[in-house]
Amino acid sequence: MHGPQPKTHPPAFTLAEIIIVILVISIIAAAATVTFSSAASHVQLNAAADKLAADLALARDHARLNRQTVDVYFDCETLLYQCPSVLNLTRSRNISVNLARSPYDLSRLKVRELSEDESEEKYTLQFDAMGHASAPVAITLVRSASIVRLLLYKDGRIERAD
Secondary structure (H helix, E strand, C coil): CCCCCCCCCCCCCCHHHHHHHHHHHHHHHHHHHHHHHHHHHHHHHHHHHHHHHHHHHHHHHHHHHHCCCEEEEEECCCCEEEEEEEECCCCCCEEEEECCCCCCCCCEEEEEECCCCCCECEEEEEECCCCCECCCEEEEEEECCEEEEEEECCCCCEEECC
16 A cells, blocks of 8 residues: 655745845835935925025015014024014914924024125024015025025025025
């Protein structure tokens, strides 16, 4: 008759195959983490630039509407800007934004007049009663290795110069 049947094992993966799959998944996860963190950094930088541009436009429009001079103060050391005479959009308080804190987490803020080579640590920008800026200004926002630059022209126009 027939001899004893050899025991058959159900199909399975070897330890080497499992280790290779785990290694491939780890590499893909690491690449996704780097990509996600870079994308999040860009989102935060763009949000800061959009917020600053909107606040500058609000200050400019407030100056025009009320026919008065409006000051915007920049402190580049603390990454803070303020506009004490203008209420924010919720009308709850004056505009005061610290770009070093969440959700922006910027690492640097530079403000310089376009006619100057050097930026200043503290700078006051004025909008006159017609909404014109006291001087054309370049505002540079930095987060990690990413940079966004806003240009504010004498006529009050605000542009991104990416």
